[in-house]
Amino acid sequence: MKRPRQPPDPQAWTAFQARVYALVRQVPPGRVITYGAIATALGDPRKAREVGWALYELPDGHNVPAHRVVNREGCLTGAWAFNHPDRQRTLLEAEGIAFLSDGRVDLARHLWTPPDGQ
DNA sequence: AGCATGACGCCTA
DNA sequence: ATAGGCGCCATGC
Numbered sequence: 001m002k003r004p005r006q007p008p009d010p011q012a013w014t015a016f017q018a019r020v021y022a023l024v025r026q027v028p029p030g031r032v033i034t035y036g037a038i039a040t041a042l043g044d045p046r047k048a049r050e051v052g053w054a055l056y057e058l059p060d061g062h063n064v065p066a067h068r069v070v071n072r073e074g075c076l077t078g079a080w081a082f083n084h085p086d087r088q089r090t091l092l093e094a095e096g097i098a099f100l101s102d103g104r105v106d107l108a109r110h111l112w113t114p115p116d117g118q
Numbered sequence: 119a120g121c122a123t124g125a126c127g128c129c130t131a
Numbered sequence: 132a133t134a135g136g137c138g139c140c141a142t143g144c
Contacts, residue, residue, distance in 0.1 A: 013141080034126090034127095035125070035126055035127085036126065036127060036128095039126085039127095045127085045139095046127090046138085046139050046140070047139080047140070047141095048125095048126040048127060048139085049124065049125085049126050049127090049139070049141075050126095050139095050140065050141065051125080051126080052124075052126065053125080053140090053141065053142085054125095055125060056124095056125060066125085069125075070125090071125075071127080072126075072127060072128095073127095076125090077125040078125080080125060120144105121143105121144085122142100122143085122144085123141105123143085123144105124140105124141095124142090126138105126139085126140105127137105127138090127139090128136105128137090128138085128139105129135105129136085129137085129138100130134100130135090130136085130137100131133105131134090131135085131136105
């Protein structure tokens with residue numbers, strides 16, 4: 001059975017971004033969340049890549065703690081949105097995030113799960 | 119229209 | 132645990 005798919009809709013995309021930002025804003029300091037977890041919490045686990053896009057398009061002056069978003073292995077995203085390759089790691093360490101010896105976030109300790117109903 | 123790319127993730131070997 | 136392949140979906144050329 002073929003899976004129903006929504007048609008591309010700019011308004012839906014904007015709404016999607018808003019929901020991503022709203023969810024990321026709920027991540028407490030010292031905790032992290034993954035792209036896949038965000039997509040799942042928003043009701044579509046397949047949109048993990050779009051979560052990344054949404055964060056990529058964050059406007060200036062946003063109050064979204066995007067540095068608390070990592071991939072499912074706990075890897076950081078690099079310099080993309082943080083102006084400096086170590087910026088994201090610095091922010092996370094300042095919040096008490098523990099890193100493994102290979103440079104990944106210790107997800108077992110810091111992964112945050114959003115409450116239901118989001 | 120086709121093809122490549124990407125702040126991703128799952129499956130398989 | 133690691134590496135490669137593939138699916139996903141929005142974007143850009």
